Amino acid sequence: MEIALKGLGNDANYWQALGEGRLSLPKCAGCKRWCWPAPFRCSDCGSWDFDWQDVEMAGEVYAWTRVRHPFGGAEALGLPYVVASIALPAANGIRLFGLLEPGDDAAIGLKVAGKVRTNRAFERDVLAISWRPVA
Ligand SMILES: [Zn+2]
Structure with missing residues (x-):
């Protein structure tokens, strides 16, 4: 299924992965904390970077x-x-x-x-x- 990512927010990677039959979630690149819902910034360490990983x-x-x-x-x-x-x-x-x-x-x-x-x-x-x- 093709997913239109336009208009999606921080969780666009989640929807893209679901469209491919996978579950992908964001993990903070700074403190390695799993985050959900997908934030724009880590509430623990303040990092702006996330690694999306299949779960x-x-x-x-x-x-x-x-x-x-x-x-x-x-x-x-x-x-x-x-x-x-x-x-x-x-x-x-x-x-x-x-x-x-x-x-x-x-x-x-x-x-x-x-x-x-x-x-x-x-x-x-x-x-x-x-x-x-x-x-
Ligand atoms: Zn963090």
């Missing part, structure tokens, strides 16, 4: 919620669906949101693996990460 899409559920309300733009997901915050041990525990599919076994600490998917929202395709339980 394995593997983690565990930090928090989750089952959505039963029909929010505008999310109609294509059907109801209910589960949104989870996933902690990534390969990136010092920083967390990303995504769909947990299936959400039947949702639980804090559940081990998951991610896969890039496309959601239909507001009549356009939007990249997202779908997280699935691993054995």
